[in-house]
Structure formats: structure tokens, C-alpha cells
Amino acid sequence: MDYLSFDLSEDTEGVTTLEALASTSKEQHGAVMAEVQQVLDWAWRSFPHTHGPVDEGMDWDHDLQVSVEPGGWHAVTLTLTGSQRFVEEFFARFGGPQD
Incomplete structure (x- = not known):
């Protein structure tokens, strides 16, 4: 990833949030959106039937703001919430959170 770097936070109920923010010129916007699509395509392929509220037992959910x-x-801004399983596979695919 050249534009998206994810920060990690966890709540007391075991729900993990991964959030990435990119602010670029309009010339770079297409490349940012391609990275967003890469992440979402992976999530839909890897967890196709468990998209929805994590606190209701689903593996992942997302919010995209442009x-x-x-x-x-x-x-x-791309925000992902995920189960432990989702986050582990996300890190295996895309690397760990940024410090």
C-alpha cells in the first residue's frame, strides 16, 4: 500500500477497528481508491457471508467516507471493524498497523 496505512484500536468488548486516512491531490485520488478497492475485494472474497455488525457476531464491517x-x-477514510479472525488474516495479507 502506498497511500493507506491502518491504525489499530480495540474496545473492551474485543471489537477491533482498523482506520486509514489518505488526503491527496485529485491526480492521486484514483490510486487511493484502487487501494481501497483492493482491501474491500480481499475482505469480500475472504469473508463473503460474514459482513455486518461485529458486535452481532459478524466478522467484519466497513465504512467509507470520501x-x-x-x-x-x-x-x-476507510474504517474496518473486525473479529479477531478477520484482523489476523488482514495483517497476514496487508501487514500490521502503522506505529
């Missing part, structure tokens, strides 16, 4: 900021910068 906006244009002042000065023409494109902001993309």
Missing part, C-alpha cells in the same frame, strides 16, 4: 477538502484535496 470528500473534497478546501484547496482541492481529496480525503478518503
Whole structure:
């Protein structure tokens, strides 16, 4: 990944959140969205029937926000919540969280 780096947080109920934020020029926006699509394609392929609220027993859920900021910068936020199994496989595929 060249644009997305994921930060990790966990709540007291064992739900892990992975969040990535990228703010780029419009020329780089397509490359950012390609990385987002790569992550989501992997998640849908790897966990096709367990997308939904993790606190209801599903393996993963996601939220994608895209906006244009002042000065023409494109902001993309991809938030994934996941079970322990999802997060372990995510790290195996994409590497661990950024420090």
C-alpha cells in the first residue's frame, strides 16, 4: 500500500477497528481508491457471508467516507471493524498497523 496505512484500536468488548486516512491531490485520488478497492475485494472474497455488525457476531464491517477538502484535496477514510479472525488474516495479507 502506498497511500493507506491502518491504525489499530480495540474496545473492551474485543471489537477491533482498523482506520486509514489518505488526503491527496485529485491526480492521486484514483490510486487511493484502487487501494481501497483492493482491501474491500480481499475482505469480500475472504469473508463473503460474514459482513455486518461485529458486535452481532459478524466478522467484519466497513465504512467509507470520501470528500473534497478546501484547496482541492481529496480525503478518503476507510474504517474496518473486525473479529479477531478477520484482523489476523488482514495483517497476514496487508501487514500490521502503522506505529
